[in-house]
Amino acid sequence: AQRVTQPEKLLSVFKGAPVELKCNYSYSGSPELFWYVQYSRQRLQLLLRHISRESIKGFTADLNKGETSFHLKKPFAQEEDSAMYYCALSGNSGAGSYQLTFGKGTKLSVIP
Amino acid sequence: KAGVTQTPRYLIKTRGQQVTLSCSPISGHRSVSWYQQTPGQGLQFLFEYFSETQRNKGNFPGRFSGRQFSNSRSEMNVSTLELGDSALYLCASSLYTDSNSYEQYFGPGTRLTVT
Numbered sequence: 001a002q003r004v005t006q007p008e009k010l011l012s013v014f015k016g017a018p019v020e021l022k023c024n025y026s027y028s029g030s031p032e033l034f035w036y037v038q039y040s041r042q043r044l045q046l047l048l049r050h051i052s053r054e055s056i057k058g059f060t061a062d063l064n065k066g067e068t069s070f071h072l073k074k075p076f077a078q079e080e081d082s083a084m085y086y087c088a089l090s091g092n093s094g095a096g097s098y099q100l101t102f103g104k105g106t107k108l109s110v111i112p
Numbered sequence: 113k114a115g116v117t118q119t120p121r122y123l124i125k126t127r128g129q130q131v132t133l134s135c136s137p138i139s140g141h142r143s144v145s146w147y148q149q150t151p152g153q154g155l156q157f158l159f160e161y162f163s164e165t166q167r168n169k170g171n172f173p174g175r176f177s178g179r180q181f182s183n184s185r186s187e188m189n190v191s192t193l194e195l196g197d198s199a200l201y202l203c204a205s206s207l208y209t210d211s212n213s214y215e216q217y218f219g220p221g222t223r224l225t226v227t
Contacts, residue, residue, distance in 0.1 A: 044218040102155040
């Protein structure tokens, strides 16, 4: 079974401070990992995928297979980063079918 | 280009009834996936359709089903509704342009209330 854990329900940081949103996963194969973001009163949106190794809105995430983690980081938080962040894992659930499993989410609040 | 649209936006049904939700993807996107979002369980994957075929499936009972049409529009059906089916149902359309490029966009959701 695959599982995604986001240990912090709420994370508050000051503007300009570094941000790290934690994500740990449990999966026996090679996972595909994602971060999603939902701003207040907006649609859920894909932030980044680990495969693309890109930086979106200043956020990066590195897959650490040894620690089974995929933490989301940003060096300097901005007020507009305040949102709900979800980590998700796409893995084989059997018989060639893939399933996307989400963490419970972390609400990031950036204090001005 | 137009975004992902979902209809209806709000729905109230009674236990035991069935409901059909619709999702129109972004033009050119052939993959549509469905999700259930509740305060207690969070976001859960229902299924994904690609070129009219169910490609992936989550851990939901058979009361939850879907289909995709030749124009990539998708419908999701829930039969014999239960109170626990009250949720926001999201759909997303996606496109892999090559091995490292992927775009996915979500609709606004359909808020289903079962009484």
